[in-house]
Amino acid sequence: AQTVTQSQPEMSVQEAETVTLSCTYDTSESDYYLFWYKQPPSRQMILVIRQEAYKQQNATENRFSVNFQKAAKSFSLKISDSQLGDAAMYFCAYRSDSWKSSGDKLTFGTGTRLAVRP
């Protein structure tokens, strides 16, 4: 079974600075997707960024980028030029590309709470 580990329960960053959130995962599969989700205090979870495992190039979405290290099974999220609105819980998630192994299941980590200091 796949597992996702976020070892940082809480992080803090100064506004305009850069912060990196860590995520590691365990899988025996070669084809899968990785995601970072953001859950602000209002509780509506939104997708921040997605990475397909077959792509070597790291995904980027504006100020958000990932460092995907497939061999190390690491998938960290970097937030540049942090803004107050970035304060939220961030969840790393894994999804198999194989229906047989896990159906339609997203496996989540326990989350990292990010605080942004003004």
Next chain:
Amino acid sequence: ETGVTQTPRHLVMGMTNKKSLKCEQHLGHNAMYWYKQSAKKPLELMFVYSLEERVENNSVPSRFSPECPNSSHLFLHLHTLQPEDSALYLCASSLRTGPAYEQYFGPGTRLTVT
């Protein structure tokens, strides 16, 4: 707000009560999901519906009973719950099932079982 709404936003119920959670999506999606989010635990997938047919039941106790009357609506019927069932229940939808399709989440229902 995304196109996924959930009602009620907060619910307090006794262990002998029967209540229902409602989810509605306005995105034209064909797949809908129920997740349970407990404090300091990963989100847990409970049920998946595709085109109104349940395609996954992730070993959820029978005191949780889902219903999907059409592709826009999803319910979670609750009865004889336990205090450990207190959690945030999130609904999500996607165009189709499968990893290539982004899931859009609702704001959740905060359930407290007394």
